[in-house]
Amino acid sequence: MAVLELKNVKKVYKMPGGGTFQALKGISASFEEGEMVSIVGESGSGKSTLMNLIGGLDSDFEGEIIYQGKNLRDYTKQELDRFHKKSIGFIFQNFNLISHLSLLDNVSLAMTLSNVDKETRDKRAADLLNQVGLGEHMHKKPDAISGGQKQRVAIARALINDPDVIIADEPTGALDAETTDTVLEMIKEIAESGKLVLMVTHSDRVASHCTRVLRIDSGSLISDTTQDVEFHKKPADKKETSPVKNMSLTNAIRLAFLNMKAKFGRNALVAFGSSIGIMAVVLMLGIGRGVTNYIKSTMVTYTNPNVTEVHKQSLEMDKKQQEKVQAGDSSTIGSVREDHISMMTGTSKKNTFSQKDIDKLKKIKNVDTIQRGYSTFSLGTNKVAFNSNTANIMMLMTMSKSVTKSSITKGHAPKKNEVLLDQATADLLGKNIIGKKVRLSLTIGDKPIEKEVKVSGIYDTQTSTIVVRYGDLNQVFKDNGQRLKANTVFLYTKNSDNTKAIKDKVKKLGYSGSMQETMTDMFTQMLDVITYVLAAIAGVSLVVSAIMILVVLNISVVERTREIGVLKALGARRKDVRRIFVSEAFLIGLGSGLLGVVITEILGFAINSVTKPAYDVNVVNLEPQFLISGIIISIVISMLAGLLPANRASKLDPVESLRKE
Ligand SMILES: Nc1ncnc2c1ncn2[C@@H]1O[C@H](COP(=O)(O)OP(=O)(O)OP(=O)(O)O)[C@@H](O)[C@H]1O
Structure with missing residues (x-):
């Protein structure tokens, strides 16, 4: 039975200048399970375009791509999410591993996005990493392993949710001849286990390993040949059909935290920068309260x-x-x-x-x-x-x-x-x-x-x-x-x-x-006004913090465009991507709030330790509600500043993100 069927698939790109370009001109083909198909053609012939359509990364096409009896173009959002999470696995030419996650976390990412519990996903990822021979490296980061090893990690990642179809876009393009053979052998085993493997390649040598070769030229299918290669088809394992869940907030915060940790220096600086604003506001309130209390208490000591x-x-x-x-x-x-x-x-x-x-x-x-x-x-x-x-x-x-x-x-x-x-x-x-x-x-x-x-x-x-x-x-x-x-x-x-x-x-x-009381009232009222005005002036620095956070998160979105593309290819919803970035803003806000409060406490202690012995006054009176408000204000400001970049990230087009150099 056909796993996937293409019927007269056409793709027209709209050009920025207003014109159009037809990249696919009516492709029809049918694919069975356990096939290893290579798609070959000149550069610009439309191979990647076709893969993006089949992978559900681009739903803007004519014709039909039928998977499980339904045209991909007619899939609902939820069906498309499920398709990404459960039915398709991607392997990219340049691996697209997420640099701040360990190999284990990279491989289990699709499961994290489906809210599978940590124990199950770690076990499955570790099994797969063992299968591709990288078990002992599972806690390393991608930068610490070779290109061939990275592609093996990417293969493990593509297999984590046991998909029916594997799309490999030039999986050996960045590898030397020897590692190419190892990787091809692995991909072949995947096809032998009953999955459909669609592999884009420029290389005839790579194509020669496949059971079938589709040749595309200028957006048209010019040949479709079956090859006689040594191929040991195994009976397919029974596929479990667990329901697909969405990523939890805790997992979003965890992913955000791992990224923040990777850029610790930068994030710590931003948090420190915005903590100064928080410190200024809290300190002003503390001094206002301290002075007011002092005035009141001196008045009280003089009266019965x-x-x-x-x-x-x-x-x-x-x-x-x-x-x-x-x-x-x-x-x-x-x-x-x-x-x-x-x-x-x-x-x-x-x-x-x-x-x-x-x-x-x-x-x-x-x-x-x-x-x-x-x-x-x-x-x-x-x-x-x-x-x-x-x-x-x-x-x-x-x-x-x-x-x-x-x-x-x-x-x-x-x-x-x-x-x-x-x-x-x-x-x-x-x-x-x-x-x-x-x-x-x-x-x-x-x-x-x-x-x-x-x-x-x-x-x-x-x-x-x-x-x-x-x-x-x-x-x-x-x-x-x-x-x-x-x-x-x-x-x-x-x-x-x-x-x-x-x-x-x-x-x-x-x-x-008494006169004293009337004066004290007047004075404390005046002092309250002055305190709030000063705190508001200090609050201006919070606007600066907000802008700083906005800029940094925007830079982060630009830097991580490919990562966002990968997340979307793995089934992350817009909401998930937004959540990850908003969580980062939350963590920066929390960090700067806590830092601000700690700095204020230290400053308050220092000021009081000078004024107390000299004038018998605690000038700074940091009441708990000031400290809590400081932290809350910091989080709210940071999250508000983070909304814009988070939205931008969530709206990124997966195809364009993955193409990003
Ligand atoms: N977003 C786009 N807007 C306009 N034209 C595009 C866009 N993306 C791709 N094209 C064009 O569509 C054609 C097919 O592109 P595609 O990337 O699918 O080719 P390819 O066969 O994968 O090439 P390569 O092997 O170099 O990756 C090319 O002429 C390309 O310039």
Whole structure:
């Protein structure tokens, strides 16, 4: 029964200039199993064209090529994949072995593409390599063996899936006379085992080994002769008809990995290049977080974690005010400025707490005690003097639970008619000022007030500050015919875990937190913006990385055009080729992401080991989510950059790829 039948096969090539060229002009022939057929003819007569059609690498022809009762031109994609994987084996003149795969992996490649498990495919490939006498070389790479040995590997590769038809295009063209004989003998044995061997050759000597010779001239079959050669046909082995599967993602990644390993230097450089971008972004985020945390933690150390400081008026403008200020409305700008100044100097009526306010705050859950306070900010009106020394006081505040024991660096908390001073003010007044009586000059409203007080200790702050007891200040106000109204309230909770909820509630009720808190919030918001802007600027380098990866993978596609042709001849689908290249992009992305993260960790460690002992700050704070994001961003960018080359590779025409010099 005929294995393969050609009926009036014609092939017309379209020329780039617009014309056409008829390479095959109606070839008809029928081939049986166990035939060894040589196809001979002048160069350019159409031999390779015919082989490409029979091999299913080119489906654009007229006439019929019938295999298993169906014209190849009418095969579906899946049928064609199966045909490549199961029915056809190719042997090329220049071997077309894949240089970065071992002989074993080269031979088993068609099985890898069919997702056969590693153990089975390795065993089958090893058996075949033993049959062609290369068992002991199976772990070598193709570059380490001779031309004749390479062709033997190619023969083993063609046989791996036990195909019905072997197409050999000048299989001995690159071999010397002696190796030619060995290879021909092997090919003959294949035909004797019941397969159909179609072999293109220029050499009459090679043709003389075949059972049949087809002569082609200018695209036409001019003779078809049977030759009487010594030929021992053996009964054909029973062929197993296992279903054809497709290559798995793991195998695609494995093939990608083997190629990356072969070009390790280049890929490592690319990964290193793109890792710098990742490092820059992650480091920026880490520094942003480190500085923010530092600011927050310094603020926290100065305040009592159990205390919530409440102010009545927020520094924030409402929407209407904001619009007016933006529009340059001078009266609004003036009143906002007034509000700010009066809030800071404590003279604003708007920000004093009424009994109603106090009651509202008292009701907040987990608030144990509530303390009235007063603070005022002055530029030159409040002073303290000792003998002939005078110091200006910027901040006058009342004693509260927010002044912790640890913030009183010397002495003790003020008792009746006692005050705390900051260190700088104390130094200005004279040595050993603690325990001494000093003169306090305050301006309350428009009224100058003098009072003698004793310095009880030093309050740890950078601003010139005096801390007095609320009761004392109340008395001073009373003595001068005024009424002290609290402009600050301190809410105390026993468990500092409640503080956050209390602070949130305070804001919800329309009050604001301490100045420090407002400033910290503003500052951290600003810092966040700066961090993201810097990270985005660093992110520009990621675009450079993407371009670099795109270029390298494109070069890789060009370099590996023949390999792609071989993969397709062995039955790789477009999807498989795309997967291999996308997997390479994935591996580069993963590599550069990991490298970037490791470099950032090292840099972060180095920076912190300088700043920690010097300033007690870990400037770089690399949170796990930054590191993970860095790796993910790297992979995504790399895969996006890899899509274009991968697509290009998948679309390569197998015939043209295999012709590529
Ligand atoms: N893609 C193509 N576009 C146009 N013409 C082509 C194309 N491929 C092959 N040809 C032409 O078709 C003819 C047959 O080419 P083919 O490669 O089949 O010849 P061949 O007999 O195998 O030659 P050789 O022995 O030198 O390999 C040649 O004239 C060639 O120039």
